Amino acid sequence: MSLQGLKKRKSEVLISVSPMGWLFIFFVIPTFLVIAMAFRSADPYGGIGEQWTLNTLKDLRNPNYPLIIWRTVWLSIISTAICILTAIPAAYYISRIKKKYQDIILLFIIVPFWINFLIRIFAWKVFLHPEGMFKQLLVTLHISGPDSLLLYRPEAVLVVIVYSYLPFALLPIYASAEKFDFHLMEAAYDLGAGRLQAFIRVFIPGIRQGLLTAIIVVFIPALGSYVIPDIVGGPSAEMIGNKIAQRTFIDRNLPHASALSAILAFAVIIPSALALTRRFFKEKNSGSLGI
Amino acid sequence: MKRSRFPFYMTIAILVFFYLPIVIVFTQSFNASRFGGTWKGFTFDWYFKLFSDKNIWHAFSNTLIIAFSSTAVSVVLGTLSAFALYKYKTKLQITHNILVYLPLVMPDILMGISLLLFFVSLKLELGLFTILLAHITFSISYVAMVVLGRFQDFDYSIFEAALDLGATWWTAVKKIMIPYLMPGIAAGGLLAFTLSLDDFVITFFVSGPDSTTLPLYIYSMMRHGSPSVINALSVIMVLFTFVVVFISKKLLEVKE
Numbered sequence: 001m002s003l004q005g006l007k008k009r010k011s012e013v014l015i016s017v018s019p020m021g022w023l024f025i026f027f028v029i030p031t032f033l034v035i036a037m038a039f040r041s042a043d044p045y046g047g048i049g050e051q052w053t054l055n056t057l058k059d060l061r062n063p064n065y066p067l068i069i070w071r072t073v074w075l076s077i078i079s080t081a082i083c084i085l086t087a088i089p090a091a092y093y094i095s096r097i098k099k100k101y102q103d104i105i106l107l108f109i110i111v112p113f114w115i116n117f118l119i120r121i122f123a124w125k126v127f128l129h130p131e132g133m134f135k136q137l138l139v140t141l142h143i144s145g146p147d148s149l150l151l152y153r154p155e156a157v158l159v160v161i162v163y164s165y166l167p168f169a170l171l172p173i174y175a176s177a178e179k180f181d182f183h184l185m186e187a188a189y190d191l192g193a194g195r196l197q198a199f200i201r202v203f204i205p206g207i208r209q210g211l212l213t214a215i216i217v218v219f220i221p222a223l224g225s226y227v228i229p230d231i232v233g234g235p236s237a238e239m240i241g242n243k244i245a246q247r248t249f250i251d252r253n254l255p256h257a258s259a260l261s262a263i264l265a266f267a268v269i270i271p272s273a274l275a276l277t278r279r280f281f282k283e284k285n286s287g288s289l290g291i
Numbered sequence: 292m293k294r295s296r297f298p299f300y301m302t303i304a305i306l307v308f309f310y311l312p313i314v315i316v317f318t319q320s321f322n323a324s325r326f327g328g329t330w331k332g333f334t335f336d337w338y339f340k341l342f343s344d345k346n347i348w349h350a351f352s353n354t355l356i357i358a359f360s361s362t363a364v365s366v367v368l369g370t371l372s373a374f375a376l377y378k379y380k381t382k383l384q385i386t387h388n389i390l391v392y393l394p395l396v397m398p399d400i401l402m403g404i405s406l407l408l409f410f411v412s413l414k415l416e417l418g419l420f421t422i423l424l425a426h427i428t429f430s431i432s433y434v435a436m437v438v439l440g441r442f443q444d445f446d447y448s449i450f451e452a453a454l455d456l457g458a459t460w461w462t463a464v465k466k467i468m469i470p471y472l473m474p475g476i477a478a479g480g481l482l483a484f485t486l487s488l489d490d491f492v493i494t495f496f497v498s499g500p501d502s503t504t505l506p507l508y509i510y511s512m513m514r515h516g517s518p519s520v521i522n523a524l525s526v527i528m529v530l531f532t533f534v535v536v537f538i539s540k541k542l543l544e545v546k547e
Binding site for chain 2: 012013015016018019020022023024026027028029030031033034037048086089090092093094096105108109112114115116117118119120122123124125126127132133134163166167170195216220221223224226227231241244245248254257258261264265268272
């Protein structure tokens with residue numbers, strides 16, 4: 001290596017060492033620690049025991065866990081699907097109006113999400129409360145009986161997850177739709193496609209990059225939901241995040257919490273790795289095809 | 292071909308969905324009835340109760356201390372990170388890139404529990420300091436991404452021209468690069484600041500007995516306190532956010 005190259009290398013390392021070092025110490029090591037601690041025993045003081053053991057993993061054979069994991073997965077899948085299916089037509093509409101109105105609508109979409117996350121969830125609790133206005137309205141209209149509950153059930157969790165993550169689906173889909181060339185739709189109509197056919201076979205493939213991003217940014221945080229089921233869910237709508245928090249704060253069994261977190265970590269890593277490799281191969285292929 | 296009205300209706304429905312709960316909270320904060328099944332008259336009581344609560348002010352000052360200091364550190368680290376990612380295209384930077392991306396896809400609860408385990412293993416006492424370390428950790432990636440976006444349009448030849456004309460490396464950074472990056476650094480800093488103000492889950496895991504932040508306090512009020520007082524607090528926080536956003540918009544407009 002030349003002297004100049006060596007000098008360049010030295011300054012690169014000097015610049016990179018502090019951010020990389022920070023993330024290594026406070027992100028990489030703790031993440032591996034979660035997996036390692038799943039093989040430790042708990043000590044009676046709420047700390048981590050000295051011995052390595054497989055008992056913590058055996059304790060995971062709690063009869064409630066498969067049900068909770070299953071609920072976490074289906075709530076995440078359905079909320080992702082609802083976010084995507086409602087975001088597509090909205091993004092289509094927004095990207096076709098005048099630029100000035102586009103900016104206004106986007107601002108209206110973002111503004112509620114400047115409000116603190118807890119307060120937005122709390123607003124739903126107030127909204128769905130058994131003694132609240134909405135419930136009274138439903139009872140007056142005979143849509144719901146006076147004894148039925150709107151809160152503390154999986155459907156409430158679903159609605160609030162959709163509420164919390166819909167903008168994250170809407171924005172990347174809008175970003176792709178805005179770049180989409182709508183003349184392609186006209187061409188499809190001229191070639192005899194119906195409205196729906198053109199939408200599904202021309203528009204949807206045209207925005208697939210945005211769709212992929214939207215799926216990732218809704219599905220992964222949904223899997224890790226903890227505050228939403230905690231506040232509007234109740235015991236019949238617990239997700240894996242609630243169990244991690246309970247083992248941490250109520251029983252103070254950190255190894256058990258780590259074992260559950262390790263399961264969640266794998267559930268997160270697999271879809272994101274799939275998406276990343278897909279994107280990687282796509283870039284490779286489109287490069288060679290010149291698209 | 293006549294356009295379908297369906298996308299229009301869907302957009303309207305989404306906007307109604309987004310604002311409905313907020314409108315309810317606003318009206319309830321002035322309702323004398325606790326859960327607001329019926330309107331029992333207009334009142335400011337909840338606001339008086341809120342302002343007489345001393346713990347809120349303590350939590351608020353903790354929140355500000357953490358937000359300011361974590362923003363300061365993460366802006367420096369994030370900008371360095373963006374610079375390295377922009378300037379060098381080596382194997383080290385591929386690793387660096389992955390390292391910066393991963394915290395963005397990590398669910399909060401996993402980051403919270405992993406940092407808790409880390410601090411417990413190091414026998415660090417949980418408190419404002421551990422919250423600060425955690426907030427810096429999740430902010431770095433956001434700052435790096437925003438600043439990197441600004442770097443993408445940076446013309447490196449201007450920087451090299453300054454060097455050729457006899458500027459030292461540090462002068463060129465100070466006079467050319469930092470002024471150019473400033474809008475990106477400011478936007479990244481603002482994002483880090485708001486993320487820190489807003490964070491509940493990670494803070495919840497790494498906080499100690501005397502380090503309650505505003506979101507932690509709101510959470511404990513939601514569990515044990517009066518919902519109407521939180522309605523009042525929500526209204527104040529929403530108005531506060533609007534004022535901050537309005538001022539920062541005005542500031543940016545003046546600059547441009």
